[in-house]
Amino acid sequence: MTLPKTMKCLVKAKAEKGLWLEQRPVPEIEPDEVLIKVERTAICGTDMHIYKWDDWAKNNVLVGLITGHEYSGHVAAVGSGVRRVDVGQKVTGEGHVVGNRSRNARAGRFHLDPDTKGIGVNLPGAFAEYLALPEFNVIPLKDDVPLEIGAIMDPLGNAVHTALSFDLVGEDVLITGAGPIGIMAAAVAEEAGARRVVLTDINDWRLEFASKVAPKTRLVNVINENLRDVMTEIGMNEGFDVGLEMSGAEPAFNQMLDHMIMGGNIAMLGIPAKPFPVDFGKIVGKALTVRGIYGRQMYETWYKMIALLDSGLDVSAMITHRFEARDFQKAFDLMETGKTGKVILDWNAI
Numbered sequence: 001m002t003l004p005k006t007m008k009c010l011v012k013a014k015a016e017k018g019l020w021l022e023q024r025p026v027p028e029i030e031p032d033e034v035l036i037k038v039e040r041t042a043i044c045g046t047d048m049h050i051y052k053w054d055d056w057a058k059n060n061v062l063v064g065l066i067t068g069h070e071y072s073g074h075v076a077a078v079g080s081g082v083r084r085v086d087v088g089q090k091v092t093g094e095g096h097v098v099g100n101r102s103r104n105a106r107a108g109r110f111h112l113d114p115d116t117k118g119i120g121v122n123l124p125g126a127f128a129e130y131l132a133l134p135e136f137n138v139i140p141l142k143d144d145v146p147l148e149i150g151a152i153m154d155p156l157g158n159a160v161h162t163a164l165s166f167d168l169v170g171e172d173v174l175i176t177g178a179g180p181i182g183i184m185a186a187a188v189a190e191e192a193g194a195r196r197v198v199l200t201d202i203n204d205w206r207l208e209f210a211s212k213v214a215p216k217t218r219l220v221n222v223i224n225e226n227l228r229d230v231m232t233e234i235g236m237n238e239g240f241d242v243g244l245e246m247s248g249a250e251p252a253f254n255q256m257l258d259h260m261i262m263g264g265n266i267a268m269l270g271i272p273a274k275p276f277p278v279d280f281g282k283i284v285g286k287a288l289t290v291r292g293i294y295g296r297q298m299y300e301t302w303y304k305m306i307a308l309l310d311s312g313l314d315v316s317a318m319i320t321h322r323f324e325a326r327d328f329q330k331a332f333d334l335m336e337t338g339k340t341g342k343v344i345l346d347w348n349a350i
């Protein structure tokens with residue numbers, strides 16, 4: 001197969017709201033890299049920050065970057081040193097490209113490497129016809145995994161990594177924040193053997209949508225319902241054994257602290273927009289463990305995620321909209337309404 005010289009891609013071309021469809025050279029690959037023909041991408045909250053050009057984006061992203069980090073496709077070419085991946089294979093990939101110098105990287109704790117760079121944040125991204133990726137980061141997919149599921153495995157990995165931080169078998173689980181990762185974490189907790197799963201938010205649309213993806217989860221709008229009453233209704237007489245904080249919101253975290261069991265475990269993935277005070281007396285008094293979660297474990301989370309999908313975890317209802325990549329503006333406009341699950345762009349016909 002001869003590769004084209006140029007490709008279409010979505011670029012943060014100006015320091016203002018928007019993304020721009022541009023023509024760029026197809027990336028050259030190093031001996032240890034793989035060239036992926038991108039076929040489906042999904043839009044992430046991170047992409048929305050970059051699209052809107054908010055303070056976080058201004059401080060973390062350079063103008064001129066090709067954006068996007070949730071994708072799937074087939075291998076178009078491999079570097080001379082690549083052994084594990086073949087041309088033609090269906091793949092997705094880990095978006096965190098790690099170094100090999102830090103203590104954590106040398107110890108195999110790649111997800112904790114401080115030299116990590118992100119595809120579509122610090123490195124050229126996947127909203128493009130072609131993406132160059134280190135072989136180390138490439139995740140082969142079986143033929144029965146749909147391309148669009150491959151394109152949402154990056155956020156599914158966040159959900160799996162957070163949900164599986166603590167043993168869930170027979171446990172009562174509180175998830176605060178019904179964004180895509182919170183909703184997928186509820187589905188994972190159901191699949192992983194939790195007894196009761198409760199998902200809270202203050203947005204009725206999100207909770208209604210969550211019921212399609214995590215049908216056994218008790219959904220609570222904490223503006224209208226009292227969490228303590230819900231616990232009584234579902235047969236809980238103490239507190240939640242495991243908390244998964246996905247919102248980054250101060251009231252949600254405080255409510256979680258107040259409804260945990262003595263000795264309970266909290267995993268925090270939500271990033272607060274600004275610092276907020278925490279009553280550490282409650283953490284000490286209840287003997288709670290609070291663990292911060294970042295990214296995914298390389299590559300144990302990917303193994304677990306593929307195994308969960310293989311054994312019946314179904315997150316296909318997460319995908320609510322599909323657009324041709326050339327219609328990206330419609331997709332970003334829709335994402336801004338907040339009334340979407342995952343939105344997929346198809347790059348095959350661009």
Ligand SMILES: [Zn+2]
Pocket residue numbers: 044045046069070154155
């Ligand atoms: Zn993402």
